[in-house]
Amino acid sequence: MKPIVQALVDALGTGSVKTGDAIEARYLGDWSGKATSNPLAVALPRSTAEVATVLRLCNEARQGVVPQGGLTGLAGGAIPSSGDICLSLERMVGIEEIDPASATMTVLAGTTLQTVQEAALAAGFEFALDLGARGSCQIGGNLATNAGGVRVVQSGTARDQVLGLEVVTADGSVLSSMSKMVKNNTGYDLRHLFIGSEGTLGIITRAVLRLKPCRAARSTALCAVKDYDSAVGLLRALQAHFGDEVGAFEIMWPDFFDFGVSFSRTKQSPFGAAYPLYALIEQAGFSDDGGERFAAALNTQLEAGVLLDAVVAQSQAETQALWAIREATAELPVKLDPINFDVSLPIGEIGRFVDACREVFARRWPGHYAVYFGHIGDSNLHVTVDGRSIPGVSAEEVDHVLYSLVRNYRGSISAEHGIGVLKRPFLGYSRSPSELAVMRAIKDALDPRHILNPGKVLPPV
Structure with missing residues (x-):
């Protein structure tokens, strides 16, 4: 056993460090499907203090550490090499507090998105972030990749759902900025360094999440339009009418729509004809009018010729059936x-x-x-x-x-998927040399030995 692995076992206990055949296949990769290697070990801390211990020991040994959450990423950001130690947040699970006055929830990073959503609803709130992997993805990973999902048009990305963070940096220092305040204009906002950094600057261990008032009703419709410009016109018309009640606006070209229909329960399109483009739209309001305003707005667009056809869900089952077409993305790696x-x-x-x-x-x-x-x-x-x-x-x-x-x-x-390892060679296509230089300077300052998620995000100089 290598000295660093033995040091981790001594610090955390044998039950918190997996090696050799005890490392299950799930730690070897994510949904990107990239070829994987067995890591040196998998550390399973139960607290921020234990995360700090792992990083302190690894930093002293110049040992690479790959943070892992729910492993639902598609950019290879959580894939280890054979010489890395994986640090899984899966045991750091739980909701520490819901504060109704501040409309916040304090959670540990390993808590799944679905758990957060359900706890928010039980407390009379909503957590705005939503994506198809909700049952598996973890809040820490959502923040580390600045996840987007289907309701960004209404509520923003993961970055917009956070007031405070606790992060462990490469040398084992704990930065705890667990603010519940919306206004906190006290110098550099450090949380935004770590949100979207994919574990290359620090490991998120806890977060203060923003909660939103529950919307009384959500209405869903699948609409057909003649072309893309008509879809954009429809979006802007609905936003002018409903404001931020437009909760989702998903576009499917016929190739994807037909793929999604083929995996639906009925395997039949909700329409009697094929169309050039499809829009799945959600209107989420604070008053429950039975969807009358939404249906009326769509009817206006039909009469104006913007819409070619529309199917409005009349029940929760019909809503789920329409969304099932869009969420057929889960079948892409299978088929x-x-x-x-x-x-x-x-x-x-x-x-x-x-x-x-x-x-x-x-x-x-x-x-x-x-x-x-x-x-x-x-x-x-x-x-x-x-x-x-x-x-x-x-x-x-x-x-x-x-x-x-x-x-x-x-x-x-x-x-919204991040850079990871798969998009690393192309980062310069979207970022200027001066931007990349600043990113490298930040990396050098926070992780001078480059132990955190080595080989991810920043391309080599």
Whole structure:
């Protein structure tokens, strides 16, 4: 046993450090599907103090540490190499406090998003962040990657749901800024250094989350439009009518819509015809009018010719059936050999980008299969190419083609999945040399020995 592993066993106990055959396969990778290696060990701390101990010992030994949450990431940010020690937050679970006066919840980083959502509802509040992996992903990981999800158009990203953080830095120091205050203008806001840093600057151990008032009712509709510009017009018309009651605005091109329908319970489209583009829309209000205002607004858009057709859910079961089409993303890695992209572009350019992407892909790889969908209300487009449809073509070659297009459109190579290891070579497509230099300076200051999540986010100099 290597000295650093023995030191961790001595500090945490044998039951909190896994080695060799005791390391289960789940610690080897995430949903990105990237090839994995067995780490040197997996540390399972139960408290912030134990996280601090792990990092202090590893920093002294110049030992690389890979933080792990729910392992639902798609950018390879939690994948270890054979020489790394994984630090899993899975035992740091629990809701410490719900403060109704401050409308906050204090949680440990290993708590799942779904647990937070359910506790907020039980206390008469809502936690605004929501994504398909809610039952597995952990709050610490959500914050470390600045997760987005389906309600960013209404409530913002994970960054916008946090008032306070507790973080352990590379040398084992504990930074505790567990503020419950919305206004706290006292110098540098350190929490934003760590939110979105993917565990390369420190490990989030606790958080003070912002809660929102419960919305009395959510109405859901699946709408058909003639083209992308009509979809944007529909979004802006509904926002002008409902303001921030527009809770979700998801766009599905026919390729993805048909894929989603094929995995639905009925395997039949809610429509009697095929359409050029589909929008799944949620209106969440503070007064329950039975969806009358929402239906009336959609009817106005139908009469104006903006909508071609619409299906409004009349029950919770129908709502779940409509969302099941959009959340068929869980089937992508099961049914395809997916090469996934999560990009962000100016909202007005997304339709043209999709057309350009189709054209370039078809010219280079005739017969390829790809699906397009996204949260266009917050400028996020997802593209998945089936690697089986382009035999002999590497994922890296597809990456170069698509990310070059993103660069030409002045977009972002990552909207919500983070950079991890998979997008690391392309970070310069969306960030300037001066920005990268500042990022490296911050990394050097907070983690001078570069032990935290080595090989992630920042490309080599």
